[in-house]
Amino acid sequence: MRVGIKKFSVLPGFGISMxxxxxxxxxxxxxxxxxxxxxxAGLSLGEFMQIVTSPRVVASFRLSFxxxxxxxxxxxxxxxxxxxxxxxxxxxxxxxxxxxxxxxxALPTAVAGIALTAVYAANGxxxxxxxxxxxxxxxxxxxxxxxxxFIGLPFVVRTVQPVLKDLDFExxxxxxxxxxxxxxxxxxxxxxxxxxxxITGFALAFSRALGEYGSVVFISGNMPMKTEIxxxxxxxxxxxxxxxxxxxxxxxxxxxxxxLLLIIxxxxxxxxxxxxxx
Amino acid sequence: MSIEIRxxxxxxxxxxxxxxxxxxxxxxxxxxxxxxxxxGKTTLLRxxxxxxxxxxxxxxxxxxxxxxxxxRDRKVGFVFQNYALFRHMTVFENxxxxxxxxxxxxxxxxxxxxxxxxxxxxxxxxxxxxxxYPFQLSGGQRQRVALARALAVEPRVLLLDEPFGALDAKVxxxxxxxxxxxxxxxxxxxxxxxxxxxxxxxxxxxxxxMNEGQIEQVGAPDxxxxxxxxxxxHGFLGGVSIHGLPASAYVRPHEIELSRKRNGVPGFxxxxxxxxxxxxxVHLELERDNGECVDVEIDRDSFRDLExxxxxxxxxxxxxxxxxxx
Numbered sequence: 001m002r003v004g005i006k007k008f009s010v011l012p013g014f015g016i017s018m019x020x021x022x023x024x025x026x027x028x029x030x031x032x033x034x035x036x037x038x039x040x041a042g043l044s045l046g047e048f049m050q051i052v053t054s055p056r057v058v059a060s061f062r063l064s065f066x067x068x069x070x071x072x073x074x075x076x077x078x079x080x081x082x083x084x085x086x087x088x089x090x091x092x093x094x095x096x097x098x099x100x101x102x103x104x105x106a107l108p109t110a111v112a113g114i115a116l117t118a119v120y121a122a123n124g125x126x127x128x129x130x131x132x133x134x135x136x137x138x139x140x141x142x143x144x145x146x147x148x149x150f151i152g153l154p155f156v157v158r159t160v161q162p163v164l165k166d167l168d169f170e171x172x173x174x175x176x177x178x179x180x181x182x183x184x185x186x187x188x189x190x191x192x193x194x195x196x197x198x199i200t201g202f203a204l205a206f207s208r209a210l211g212e213y214g215s216v217v218f219i220s221g222n223m224p225m226k227t228e229i230x231x232x233x234x235x236x237x238x239x240x241x242x243x244x245x246x247x248x249x250x251x252x253x254x255x256x257x258x259x260l261l262l263i264i265x266x267x268x269x270x271x272x273x274x275x276x277x278x
Numbered sequence: 279m280s281i282e283i284r285x286x287x288x289x290x291x292x293x294x295x296x297x298x299x300x301x302x303x304x305x306x307x308x309x310x311x312x313x314x315x316x317x318g319k320t321t322l323l324r325x326x327x328x329x330x331x332x333x334x335x336x337x338x339x340x341x342x343x344x345x346x347x348x349x350r351d352r353k354v355g356f357v358f359q360n361y362a363l364f365r366h367m368t369v370f371e372n373x374x375x376x377x378x379x380x381x382x383x384x385x386x387x388x389x390x391x392x393x394x395x396x397x398x399x400x401x402x403x404x405x406x407x408x409x410x411y412p413f414q415l416s417g418g419q420r421q422r423v424a425l426a427r428a429l430a431v432e433p434r435v436l437l438l439d440e441p442f443g444a445l446d447a448k449v450x451x452x453x454x455x456x457x458x459x460x461x462x463x464x465x466x467x468x469x470x471x472x473x474x475x476x477x478x479x480x481x482x483x484x485x486x487x488m489n490e491g492q493i494e495q496v497g498a499p500d501x502x503x504x505x506x507x508x509x510x511x512h513g514f515l516g517g518v519s520i521h522g523l524p525a526s527a528y529v530r531p532h533e534i535e536l537s538r539k540r541n542g543v544p545g546f547x548x549x550x551x552x553x554x555x556x557x558x559x560v561h562l563e564l565e566r567d568n569g570e571c572v573d574v575e576i577d578r579d580s581f582r583d584l585e586x587x588x589x590x591x592x593x594x595x596x597x598x599x600x601x602x603x604x
Contacts, residue, residue, distance in 0.1 A: 168360075168362060170358050170360065170362035171362045171363075171364060173329050173349065173356070173358070173362070174356065174358060174362040174363075174364075174427075175364075175375070175379075176329070176348070176349040176350050177327060177328075177329070177349050177350070177352075177354060177355065177356040177428070178375055178376035178379065178427065178428075178430075178431055179350055179353075179376055179379055179380060179431055180350070180375070180376075180379040181350065181379075184379045188375070188379070189364055192366040193365070193366065
């Protein structure tokens with residue numbers, strides 16, 4: 001008997017496809033990430049701490065993580081609603097609406113940023129009414145949230161939709177015959193099935209928002225301490241040839257993202273348990 | 279709780295699923311709706327449950343009009359063909375669901391719910407599976423959970439859609455006998471849908487034979503079997519028809535006697551096309567001169583005595599045949 005990590009499979013080519021995948025992943029992901037830490041390693045711990053705890057950097061971390069979190073939460077709620085509407089009802093223009101969900105994927109983010117700024121600025125279509133209410137949308141943290149919500153929208157919709165489509169209609173009928181009203185049926189029967197997909201969509205939207213640059217820099221106004229996001233700060237450092245400073249900030253960002261995604265995956269793993277076998 | 283169905287009609291687009299159905303189901307009985315697929319039996323069951331609305335006609339529970347009531351208010355227990363268990367809930371939570379969603383004023387206390395769930399799980403003999411998830415259960419066990427869940431809300435009627443359809447032959451037989459005994463114990467008016475005549479005849483008090491959206495015959499199992507109302511019922515309960523002897527004769531495969539020679543008795547000749555051995559009996563497919571195929575069932579011993587082979591000619595005498603006037 002042969003001994004090895006490879007289990008018997010009817011599909012040939014495990015060795016070559018695995019080897020290629022590892023090479024590919026290394027070139028595209030692992031090696032660039034390593035250089036990040038290597039660049040950071042040029043700093044002493046004191047220097048590193050000084051960079052990442054300076055008020056301007058901390059403020060940008062707070063804004064980036066805070067705004068991304070809010071945007072992802074908003075997208076989780078409204079993305080779920082949108083997916084529900086698209087899957088559960090048939091109405092004229094449903095397919096057009098369905099197609100529109102993908103626009104944030106397809107549109108160059110800079111274009112989106114300019115469009116959003118035009119609409120939400122104090123003299124824009126929506127911005128002028130918000131201004132009357134005393135809300136400043138563009139050139140404020142709110143503007144950052146708006147831009148990040150825009151680019152994250154498709155993630156939740158597209159992850160929830162197929163799950164909603166596959167959902168057995170009979171479980172709703174079963175809940176009805178057992179005396180559950182619509183709200184109880186939704187909250188106790190339907191929602192638990194959608195939660196894993198919502199969490200996935202949330203994680204994707206959140207990660208995307210953290211790294212977003214193009215659409216935010218227009219609408220935020222980039223005021224230090226107020227509306228400066230981390231990716232912008234990194235670019236600024238690089239433009240000043242401060243590679244080490246940029247790398248230090250990026251390393252913190254990377255570590256934080258990693259921890260967050262780990263937590264999200266654990267949550268998901270737990271909520272998926274009963275889905276293991278159907 | 280009796281159920282009264284009055285001139286119920288249901289169309290799905292151009293397809294007519296139910297045509298003017300009248301049926302009255304006495305309280306406390308176990309009734310089967312028997313028919314081929316597409317006969318409208320499941321639609322009728324869903325209309326009784328309130329999961330589907332009839333285009334016209336009405337449903338009465340115990341003399342009270344329930345046509346406008348939603349499924350939620352009808353207090354019926356429904357067991358779905360694929361059980362429709364809540365995957366994210368344990369067996370306990372599944373059975374407790376109907377008790378937990380009641381409005382606060384009629385809801386049992388936590389310990390009350392617990393006691394009731396355990397009592398039901400004992401009734402369906404799976405109290406040891408209380409903490410399992412549906413995916414950890416076998417088909418038969420899921421069926422029992424679905425039944426316990428439906429019974430938890432103390433339904434006025436219990437409706438079962440092909441309750442044994444998804445189970446293997448042995449479990450099917452066990453479970454349907456068990457359902458019969460359970461019904462004798464709890465006496466809730468029950469209606470179940472099946473396409474299996476053996477199942478309907480064995481388990482139910484009343485068999486309702488349906489075809490193409492209409493009821494062909496209603497009666498006790500023996501009644502329906504011994505006195506089929508028309509060729510369809512006869513055929514669906516396993517009968518064969520033989521044309522031109524001189525009229526059409528309807529007979530059951532095991533009521534046909536075979537012999538090598540014609541002994542002066544009226545009958546017909548046929549060529550043995552296929553032989554299927556089926557445990558204690560042997561099935562033969564005979565082809566008559568006019569091309570008509572007739573199923574015959576004889577016991578193993580007579581088959582051995584006849585020493586028949588495929589392609590040989592044999593004389594068949596139908597006994598106990600009935601004639602239907604059209």
